[in-house]
Amino acid sequence: MVTGYSTPEEWGSLEGKRVLVRVDFNCPVAEVDGQLEVTDDFRIRASLPLFRELQARGATVVAATHFGRPRGEVVEEFSVAPIRRRLDELCPGVQLLENLRFSPGEEANDPAFGASLVEGIDYYVNEAFSASHRAHASIMIPPTLVPSAAGPNLLREVTTLESILTNPARPFVAIVGGAKVKDKLGIVKVLVERADTVIVGGGMAYTFAAAEGRTIGSSLFDPDRLEECGRLLETGRVEIPSDALTLPSEASFGPASGDEVPEVVTENIPDGTQGLDIGPASAQRFAEIISGAATVLWNGPMGVFEDERLRAGTETVARAVAASPAVSVIGGGDSVAALQMFHLEDEVSFVSTGGGASLEFLEYGDLPGLRALREGRGA
Numbered sequence: 001m002v003t004g005y006s007t008p009e010e011w012g013s014l015e016g017k018r019v020l021v022r023v024d025f026n027c028p029v030a031e032v033d034g035q036l037e038v039t040d041d042f043r044i045r046a047s048l049p050l051f052r053e054l055q056a057r058g059a060t061v062v063a064a065t066h067f068g069r070p071r072g073e074v075v076e077e078f079s080v081a082p083i084r085r086r087l088d089e090l091c092p093g094v095q096l097l098e099n100l101r102f103s104p105g106e107e108a109n110d111p112a113f114g115a116s117l118v119e120g121i122d123y124y125v126n127e128a129f130s131a132s133h134r135a136h137a138s139i140m141i142p143p144t145l146v147p148s149a150a151g152p153n154l155l156r157e158v159t160t161l162e163s164i165l166t167n168p169a170r171p172f173v174a175i176v177g178g179a180k181v182k183d184k185l186g187i188v189k190v191l192v193e194r195a196d197t198v199i200v201g202g203g204m205a206y207t208f209a210a211a212e213g214r215t216i217g218s219s220l221f222d223p224d225r226l227e228e229c230g231r232l233l234e235t236g237r238v239e240i241p242s243d244a245l246t247l248p249s250e251a252s253f254g255p256a257s258g259d260e261v262p263e264v265v266t267e268n269i270p271d272g273t274q275g276l277d278i279g280p281a282s283a284q285r286f287a288e289i290i291s292g293a294a295t296v297l298w299n300g301p302m303g304v305f306e307d308e309r310l311r312a313g314t315e316t317v318a319r320a321v322a323a324s325p326a327v328s329v330i331g332g333g334d335s336v337a338a339l340q341m342f343h344l345e346d347e348v349s350f351v352s353t354g355g356g357a358s359l360e361f362l363e364y365g366d367l368p369g370l371r372a373l374r375e376g377r378g379a
C-alpha cells in the first residue's frame with residue numbers, strides 16, 4: 001500500500017471551504033459550428049466523482065489545469081472556455097481557472113504565482129498524476145502553503161505502478177517500444193532488473209539488433225547507445241525481434257500511407273532498406289511470451305502503427321495483451337492510442353493517463369509533484 005499521502009476524506013466537513021483541485025483537462029478539441037468543443041471528455045469525466053464528493057461535503061470546488069502550450073502568454077486558442085462549457089454540463093458549480101500556462105510563472109515554478117493560486121483557498125488536491133513529473137508552480141507550491149491531499153485517480157496510478165515495481169505476479173513481462181532508444185533506455189534498464197522478460201520492439205529495437213552484430217540498413221539507430229544495448233542483451237532477459245517489415249529507405253510512410261508493399265526481412269536488413277514494424281515471426285513469438293505472463297506492462301508501439309501497412313506487429317501485441325488473463329498495465333501515450341485503434345482499451349487491467357509521468361515514475365520510483373505532496377502540509 002502506498003503510504004505518506006493524505007486523502008481528502010481526512011478533512012471531514014468542508015462546509016464553507018474552498019478546495020483547489022489540480023487536474024489534467026488537456027483534452028482534445030475541434031471546431032464545431034465555428035466554436036471549439038471538447039471531442040473527448042474522458043479526463044473530465046474521470047474527475048467527477050471527486051468533485052461531487054467534495055461538493056456533497058459542502059465545499060466550493062475550484063479546478064485548475066494546463067491546456068496546450070501557450071508558453072506563458074494569453075493565446076485565445078488555448079483558452080479553457082470549451083473545457084469549462086463541457087465541465088459545466090457534467091458538474092455544475094465547479095469553477096475552472098483559466099489555463100495555468102497563460103502565466104509564465106506556472107512552468108517557471110514561480111512561488112508568487114503558486115501562492116496566488118491558493119489565495120482564499122483552504123485545501124489543495126493533486127488529481128493530475130500525468131502532470132506530476134513536472135516541477136511546475138501549480139503542482140509544487142500549493143502543498144507548501146495549505147493542507148494538501150492526493151486525489152483518488154492519482155493515488156490509483158501510484159498504487160498500480162508501485163505494485164508492478166515492487167511486487168509483480170510472475171512471470172512479469174514488460175514490452176517496450178517506440179521510436180527512440182535514448183528515451184526508453186532508462187526504463188529498459190530498470191525493467192531488466194524487475195521483470196522476467198523485457199520485449200523490445202519499435203524503432204528502438206534496431207540499436208539492439210546492431211549490438212548483436214546484425215545489419216539494420218537505414219532503420220533508426222543511435223550509435224551512442226550501442227554499448228549499453230549490448231550490455232542489456234547480455235542479461236539474457238531482453239527479447240528483440242528476429243524479423244522486420246521493411247520499406248525501401250526512400251519510401252514514404254505515415255498516417256497518409258504510400259503505395260509500396262512492405263517486405264519481411266529476417267535477421268539482417270540490407271542497405272537501402274528500413275525496418276518499420278516487427279515481422280510476423282517476432283509478433284508470434286512475442287504473443288506467445290505475453291500469453292504466459294502473470295503481469296504485463298506495455299509502453300510503446302512495435303512499429304509505425306499510424307500507417308496501416310505497418311500496424312500488424314502492434315496489433316498482434318495489443319491483442320495478446322488484451323487476451324491475456326495477466327494483470328496488464330498500459331503505460332500511456334501511443335500504446336493507449338493503439339489500444340483504442342483496436343477497441344481494446346476495456347480489455348486491460350489499467351490504462352495509465354500519464355505517458356511521460358508513468359515512464360518517469362517507473363524509472364525513478366517517484367515524481368517531483370508526488371514528493372511535494374508527501375512533504376507538504378498534509379492534513
Ligand code: AMP
Pocket residue numbers: 177178179180183201202203204220275276277300301302303304305306333334
Ligand atoms: P514514442 O513516442 O517514442 O513512444 O514513439 C512512438 C512513435 O514511434 C510512433 O509514432 C511510431 O510511428 C514510431 N515508430 C515505431 N517504430 C518505428 C520504426 N521502426 N521506425 C520509425 N518510427 C517508429
